[in-house]
Amino acid sequence: MVFSAKTSGSDDLKAIISAISTLVEEATFVSTAEGISFRGMDPSHVALIDISWPNSAFEKYECDSDIKFGVRIDEFSKLIKRADKKDSIEISISDDNMLIVTIGKNKKYKMRLIESSATDTPLPKIPYNAKIGLTNVEFDKILGDVQVVSDYLTIRATQTKAEFSGKGDSGEVAIDLEKGSEQLTELSVKEESTGTYSLEYLNPVVKAVGTSVGSITCEYSSAKPLRIEFKVANIGRIHFYLAPRVES
Numbered sequence: 001m002v003f004s005a006k007t008s009g010s011d012d013l014k015a016i017i018s019a020i021s022t023l024v025e026e027a028t029f030v031s032t033a034e035g036i037s038f039r040g041m042d043p044s045h046v047a048l049i050d051i052s053w054p055n056s057a058f059e060k061y062e063c064d065s066d067i068k069f070g071v072r073i074d075e076f077s078k079l080i081k082r083a084d085k086k087d088s089i090e091i092s093i094s095d096d097n098m099l100i101v102t103i104g105k106n107k108k109y110k111m112r113l114i115e116s117s118a119t120d121t122p123l124p125k126i127p128y129n130a131k132i133g134l135t136n137v138e139f140d141k142i143l144g145d146v147q148v149v150s151d152y153l154t155i156r157a158t159q160t161k162a163e164f165s166g167k168g169d170s171g172e173v174a175i176d177l178e179k180g181s182e183q184l185t186e187l188s189v190k191e192e193s194t195g196t197y198s199l200e201y202l203n204p205v206v207k208a209v210g211t212s213v214g215s216i217t218c219e220y221s222s223a224k225p226l227r228i229e230f231k232v233a234n235i236g237r238i239h240f241y242l243a244p245r246v247e248s
Contacts, residue, residue, distance in 0.1 A: 006060040006090035010083035018208035070116040128219035130157035130193040133186025136213040
């Protein structure tokens with residue numbers, strides 16, 4: 001078995017591991033000749049993250065047979081946090097089934113792999129009626145504005161604007177972005193849609209992926225899961241799915 005994947009810098013891998021760590025404690029990665037992928041759901045089955053990292057995104061990539069390897073995310077995260085921004089990170093698997101993490105030119109860690117407990121998690125099949133595009137910085141700001149008064153974000157999309165709102169015991173807030181405005185990079189609506197989603201899950205993922213993302217796309221339908229696609233420079237895609245709040 002030959003497996004080795006080397007990044008040119010550390011930011012993208014840090015963003016991926018940080019995003020995964022918001023949902024799960026253990027992660028199973030699948031490596032094929034095409035690249036590395038991960039799909040996992042939080043224990044309460046409210047949120048799901050789906051990552052596909054193509055071989056072309058790596059400085060060097062070798063994988064001669066399909067493999068799965070499991071890691072404890074907090075342990076893996078501690079190792080890669082020791083990398084400076086410009087350090088390359090290379091991961092490979094040793095003959096004695098240890099994960100070798102080489103940082104820069106002179107730092108090499110060995111980490112014990114764990115038994116893969118991954119089950120096949122199907123992606124939600126949903127027809128999306130609304131699509132909203134904006135920068136990650138703008139979305140992060142909106143989440144912060146809403147969190148001041150609410151634990152939930154409500155998104156309402158019409159043909160002319162996207163409205164982000166929240167309300168709680170202390171008050172309420174509404175942020176309107178008009179179609180064609182600088183902040184809104186995309187707005188397409190098949191039918192007016194409204195969905196409410198937990199900031200407890202949204203905030204950590206948006207912050208984790210952070211500055212490595214330029215823009216994001218939110219897709220949803222009324223009272224259906226939200227799908228966010230993060231566009232990261234050197235990564236194929238990060239999709240985040242979040243179940244809606246169901247009013248009791």
